[in-house]
Amino acid sequence: MQFFLDTANIEEIKKYASWGVVDGITTNPSLIAKEGVSLEKRIKEIAEVVDGPISAEVMAVDFKDMVEEGRRNASWHKNVYVKLPMTPDGLRACKILTKEGININVTLVFSLPQAVMAAKAGATLVSPFVGRLDDVSQDGMQLIEDIRIAFDNYAYKTKILAASIRHPLHVVQAMKIGADIATMPAKVFDQLVKHPLTDKGIEIFLADFEKVKNLQ
Ligand code: E4P
Numbered sequence: 454m455q456f457f458l459d460t461a462n463i464e465e466i467k468k469y470a471s472w473g474v475v476d477g478i479t480t481n482p483s484l485i486a487k488e489g490v491s492l493e494k495r496i497k498e499i500a501e502v503v504d505g506p507i508s509a510e511v512m513a514v515d516f517k518d519m520v521e522e523g524r525r526n527a528s529w530h531k532n533v534y535v536k537l538p539m540t541p542d543g544l545r546a547c548k549i550l551t552k553e554g555i556n557i558n559v560t561l562v563f564s565l566p567q568a569v570m571a572a573k574a575g576a577t578l579v580s581p582f583v584g585r586l587d588d589v590s591q592d593g594m595q596l597i598e599d600i601r602i603a604f605d606n607y608a609y610k611t612k613i614l615a616a617s618i619r620h621p622l623h624v625v626q627a628m629k630i631g632a633d634i635a636t637m638p639a640k641v642f643d644q645l646v647k648h649p650l651t652d653k654g655i656e657i658f659l660a661d662f663e664k665v666k667n668l669q
Pocket residue numbers: 459479480481560580582584585616617618636
């Protein structure tokens with residue numbers, strides 16, 4: 454499974470990329486707004502740190518502007534994946550841009566039919582938002598499972614990017630289901646690495662090492 458970091462914060466990106474575990478980056482307008490920097494500048498900075506897909510969302514909501522903005526975003530770097538919203542205009546733009554060889558990540562996906570529509574329009578990635586479904590008492594992980602089954606049944610090549618991940622269990626479940634990618638905030642990267650028995654083990658080994666370090 455590929456792990457993407459869901460942030461536009463360059464320091465976070467540098468930190469987790471140095472662990473060797475970051476396969477790509479997803480950004481969205483809210484994450485960019487927190488940084489107080491232009492999308493173009495930040496995407497170019499990210500591309501110098503991470504050699505993998507970097508999602509850059511369009512702000513436009515109508516077809517023509519989406520296509521224009523999508524082409525512009527894609528011109529920034531070869532690793533840019535243009536993020537388009539799951540709307541009829543987004544699908545139309547997806548079809549056109551895909552034909553031009555631009556990778557598309559269809560975002561804000563909340564149902565199986567939406568995911569299938571994105572796949573049919575040629576999306577490289579589809580982003581079902583697990584946490585936001587959980588927030589409204591729907592089982593987000595069930596959606597990942599349903600999409601996996603449908604994509605396998607019909608051999609769609611579109612990759613499933615489990616998004617809006619809130620905790621390590623989401624990642625574990627997404628792995629078991631066979632989602633291709635999980636994108637998660639920095640906090641979840643920390644949680645995935647941490648285990649109290651690892652910390653305890655180090656503590657015990659250090660204490661025992663102290664006892665023997667001066668022995669000949
Ligand atoms: C994915 O590409 C989105 O940026 C992200 O996962 C949204 O997560 P949120 O629901 O925590 O905002």
